[in-house]
Amino acid sequence: MMQQEEATANSKMQLMAQEARDQEEEKFTKSLNGSEVSSNSSSNSLELPSGVVSKPYGMEGVERYDNAFHRVKLMQSEIIVERGITRRLAEVGKQILPETCHESNNYLLTDSMVDNLYGDRVLEGLREAGLKIFKIVVPADELDETGEPSCERHKTLDVFSRCVDQILERGIDKKTAIISLGGGVVNNIAGFISATLYRGITLVHFSTTTMGQVDAAIDFKQAVNHHMGKNLLGAYHPASRIILDPEVLVSQSKRHILNGLAESIKHAFTQSEELINYIVDNRAMLDDKEQAVDYLEQIIRLTIAHKVPTLSGDTENNYNEYCPQYGHCPGHAVEFLSLHTEGSKAALLHGEGVTIGMCLSAEVARLKGICDDVCVERHYEVCQAMGLPVYIPDDMSVEAILNKMCYDKHYVKQPTMGLTTKVGEMYGIDGDYGHSIDLETLKKAIAININRRDAQSS
Numbered sequence: 001m002m003q004q005e006e007a008t009a010n011s012k013m014q015l016m017a018q019e020a021r022d023q024e025e026e027k028f029t030k031s032l033n034g035s036e037v038s039s040n041s042s043s044n045s046l047e048l049p050s051g052v053v054s055k056p057y058g059m060e061g062v063e064r065y066d067n068a069f070h071r072v073k074l075m076q077s078e079i080i081v082e083r084g085i086t087r088r089l090a091e092v093g094k095q096i097l098p099e100t101c102h103e104s105n106n107y108l109l110t111d112s113m114v115d116n117l118y119g120d121r122v123l124e125g126l127r128e129a130g131l132k133i134f135k136i137v138v139p140a141d142e143l144d145e146t147g148e149p150s151c152e153r154h155k156t157l158d159v160f161s162r163c164v165d166q167i168l169e170r171g172i173d174k175k176t177a178i179i180s181l182g183g184g185v186v187n188n189i190a191g192f193i194s195a196t197l198y199r200g201i202t203l204v205h206f207s208t209t210t211m212g213q214v215d216a217a218i219d220f221k222q223a224v225n226h227h228m229g230k231n232l233l234g235a236y237h238p239a240s241r242i243i244l245d246p247e248v249l250v251s252q253s254k255r256h257i258l259n260g261l262a263e264s265i266k267h268a269f270t271q272s273e274e275l276i277n278y279i280v281d282n283r284a285m286l287d288d289k290e291q292a293v294d295y296l297e298q299i300i301r302l303t304i305a306h307k308v309p310t311l312s313g314d315t316e317n318n319y320n321e322y323c324p325q326y327g328h329c330p331g332h333a334v335e336f337l338s339l340h341t342e343g344s345k346a347a348l349l350h351g352e353g354v355t356i357g358m359c360l361s362a363e364v365a366r367l368k369g370i371c372d373d374v375c376v377e378r379h380y381e382v383c384q385a386m387g388l389p390v391y392i393p394d395d396m397s398v399e400a401i402l403n404k405m406c407y408d409k410h411y412v413k414q415p416t417m418g419l420t421t422k423v424g425e426m427y428g429i430d431g432d433y434g435h436s437i438d439l440e441t442l443k444k445a446i447a448i449n450i451n452r453r454d455a456q457s458s
Contacts, residue, residue, distance in 0.1 A: 075220050075238040079308075081213075081300055083293065086118060086206065086245045089125025097131060098240050101177040101202050106133050107167055109190040110181040111140035111151045114208055117251055122181050122206060133179070136166050138189065145339055145347035148255055152339075152350075155185045155225045157233065163193055177202035177240075183209030184216025184350070188231075191222025195237030203239040209252060210260025210296065211351060213244045214303040219311065219324075229407040230332055246297040250289055255349070257286065257296070258387055262351030264303040265382060269358060270323045271306045273424035276378075278302065280385050322418030322433040323426055325410070329417045330442075331357020333404035337396055346393035355388040356449075363445035364437055365419040370427045378423050380452075391453035398446050402439060414438060 051067035085092065094102060108126070110119050115137050126133045138159050140151035167178075178201065180190030187205050194203035207217035223234025249257065261279065268275035278298070285295035310320040335353025338346050348356075362379040365371040383390045392401070410416040416434045421427040427435070 075236065077218075077220070077238045077240065077242055079218065079242045079244065079304060081244045081246070081297065081304070083246050083297060085243060086122060086125070086248060089122060090128035093126045093129025093131055096241055096243060097126070097177055097179070097204060098202055100175045102131060104132065104173050104175040104177070105171055106131060106177040106179060107170075107172075108133050108135045108179045108181055109138065109163065109186060109193070110135065111138050111154075111183075111186050113140040113142065113149050113151070114182045114186065118181060118208060118248060126179075134170060136163055138163065138186065145344075146349050147347070148253060148349065150349075151182075151185045152225075155189060157224055157226075160189060160192060160224050163189065164197065167193070167197065172197065172201070174198055174201065177204055179204045179206065180217075181206045181208065183207065183212045187212050187217045188221075188223050188234075191237055191239065192224055192234055195222050195235040200237060203237060205239045205242045207242065207244055208248045210249055210257045211263060212260070213246070213249065213296075213300050214260055215263035215307070215324075217242050217244070218304060218307055229336060229404070232407070244300060246293050246300060249296050250292055254286065254387075257292075259349040259351035261299065261386060262355050262383075262388055264299050265386065265388075266324075266326050266354060266358060267303050267306045269379065269382075269420055269423060270326045270418070270426050271424060272302075275299075275302050275306065276382055276423060280382055283386060318431060319426065319428065319433045322410075326418045326420070326426070327354045327356075327358030327361050329357065329405060329408045329410060329415050330360040330401065330446075331355075332408060333357075333401050334392060334396065336404055337400055338393060341396070341400070343395070344393070345395050348389065348393075352389050355383040356390060356392060359383065359390045360392075360445050360449055361417055361419055363448050364417065364441055365421070365427065367441050367444055367448075368419070368435075368437075370419050371421050375420060375422050390449075391456075392446060392449055394450075394453070398443055398450075401446060402442060405442075410434060415442065 048065070051065055053063060053065050055061055056064055080096075089096070097106065106126075108119075108123055110122075115135075119135065119137070123133055123135050138151060139154045140149060141153060142149055144150040144153060176197075178190050178194040178197075180187045180203070184207075187207055190205070191203055194201050205212075205217040207213045209216075217239070220236045220238050221231070221234060222237050223231035226232040264279060265276065268279060282295055285291040307324065310323050313320070331354040334356050335348045335350055338344050338348040338353070359379050362371065362376045366373070366376050380390050405415045408415060414436055416436050418433055419427045419435055426433050429435075
């Protein structure tokens with residue numbers, strides 16, 4: 001039955017792919033204005049099978065030949081949310097890994113912490129399914145600056161290069177798959193490896209953290225960090241399949257669970273007030289292990305249902321870019337400074353930086369007359385109710401935050417951000433959801449946040 005369903009799904013995906021290619025072909029044809037090749041002015045020249053000959057500088061000017069080429073690559077990922085699937089890989093392993101990879105060397109990439117928990121289970125399960133799998137383990141810190149397990153410090157070009165060396169030394173072919181087993185960091189490293197080896201090979205994710213299951217693994221973006229900032233080196237490359245087992249999430253600390261839920265809250269603030277209400281109203285379920293799995297599985301499904309439309313369709317869609325990035329422009333700066341400033345007293349996880357960034361974004365929106373007090377207060381109330389930070393750390397300067405925001409990928413002369421007009425709705429002007437924010441407004445928003453923090457602590 002599962003094979004029949006998979007065949008039907010594959011057939012539908014192939015149809016969607018062909019439709020997408022046809023649309024792109026039509027767009028490309030129109031981009032050349034439907035012009036046919038004009039005859040050459042010289043009678044003894046060869047006939048050109050494609051392109052356009054023109055005289056752009058007048059009849060007495062130089063003759064120009066124009067042409068172009070393109071190739072449509074459909075990026076598509078299948079997401080499977082199934083409780084306990086990592087315990088059944090001997091049965092379903094060959095259905096998870098694309099058939100083209102079954103006879104090749106495939107590589108399971110995990111980190112040392114996750115390896116101790118699930119490495120053997122997944123490796124042996126896939127091997128029992130009849131697949132050739134080799135494991136590569138990247139370093140992880142039992143306790144990093146945040147006081148939590150992490151391998152963020154190892155999301156570097158050096159670790160990337162060492163992994164590639166191991167893979168190439170053992171051997172790959174064009175049908176090899178890279179399989180990630182871990183959180184967002186491992187998902188990203190594996191994704192960048194698969195995007196670059198042979199200019200792109202198969203990628204499959206097994207995400208084991210809340211952050212990965214609601215956000216990091218659900219994307220085409222693959223990257224490693226640079227000493228100047230997060231995710232500055234990367235590529236767009238799709239995972240063929242993304243496998244999410246909610247059971248494995250309860251092995252995380254509560255702080256890491258909440259860290260991931262920050263990204264679900266982000267989608268709630270930008271797309272769904274109902275999702276906000278579900279997350280906050282049912283948060284007590286996290287205190288019971290069985291209920292926690294139910295709670296997290298529901299949030300994962302709801303978050304994916306809201307995120308997937310922002311990843312589908314037109315890549316030029318401004319909304320699809322700024323909705324998933326809500327709170328990230330200031331949030332990345334605050335997170336980075338908390339981890340890389342000498343003597344920093346507050347080391348933040350990614351989601352914690354994002355919740356601070358969302359509160360700052362709400363302050364910016366209020367200053368610009370885009371949202372009201374109710375929207376701003378809801379940002380602070382929700383994040384605090386979930387035990388997530390809302391204030392800039394007291395050892396972080398306004399100037400340092402503004403300087404670090406210059407490295408945001410959307411920075412063009414000044415920061416560009418997505419903003420909300422009310423809870424569950426993004427603010428757009430004529431289809432443009434990215435708003436350039438002047439430094440004075442940003443300074444005022446940061447000052448308001450700091451003053452609010454100081455008033456609460458006094």
